[in-house]
Amino acid sequence: MAAVASPCSSSSPEPAGGPASSRPRREDPRRTLGRLGEELAAAHLERLGYAIVARGFRTRYGELDVVACDGHTLVFVEVKTRRGRGEPWDALHPAKRAQVRRMAREYLAHAEDRPRVPELRFDAIGVVVDGQGRLVRLDHLEAAF
Template sequence: MEDVNAHLSFPLAKDRRKAVGKIGEDVAAQHLQQLGYLLVERNWRCRSGEIDLIVRDGEELVIVEVRARTNPTRFGSAVEAITPRKCRQVRELAMIYLKQCNALRCSMRFDVVAVTLNSDGTVREVKHLQGAF
C-alpha cells in the first residue's frame, strides 16, 4: 500500500478531505479485492451523484459506499457518517446505474466500507458491513 502521509499534508481543509476520501477508497478497493471481489466501477458518476465502488461478489452486484475518517472522536466514526439521506441517495444512484446497464433483474446488495486513519495517515481500522442498508 502506498504511503498515505504525503497525501494528508495539504494545507486546505477541502484538499485534506479529498485526500482522506481518496485514501479511504483506495484502502476499501484493495480490501474488497483481497476478499475476492471483482472491481467493476470506481467513482461511477451521473448527474445525480456518485457511487464510490461497484464490485461483484460472485454473481451478486455490490454497491459500496466508502467512508473515511481521521478523527473519529471529534467528528464521529466513519460508520456514523452513513445517514438515512445518504442511503436514499445511493439507492437512487444504484437504480440509475442498473437502468443504464440494463441489469434491473440482477441480484444486488449495499455494503459500507468504513476506514479509520491515524493522524499520521496510516490505516487504523477497516470495517466492512455487508448488506448495510
C-alpha cells in the same frame, strides 16, 4: 486459448482525470482522505475475491464510491473515511442511503457493460486512518442498508 469473460468483468476504463494543466491544483484534503479510504476499501474487497467493476461512477445524484462483483452479487459500496478517532458511520444517515440507492438505479440503467448477476446488495465500509494516512481500522458491513 481464449480467455472467458467473467460475469464481473468490465471493459470500461477508469474515469479520466480531465485535461492536464501545467499549474498544480490544490486538492481538497477531504477529497484526498476520501480517495485514500476508497483505495483501502477496494483493496479489502479484492482480497475477499471481489472484482472492482466501477469506482467513482458519476450520476446526476452524486458519485458511487465502489461497485464490486463476486460473480453472483453486484455490490454497491459506500465508503466513509475518518482520520483519527472519528466514527465513519455517523455520516450514513437515511438521506445518504436513499441517495446511494438513486445512484445505483442510475448505474443499472446507464452502465452498458455492467455485470449481469442475479443479486444486488448495498454494503458500507468504514475506514479510519491515522495522521500519516496509515490504516487504523476498517469495518465492512455487508447488506448495511
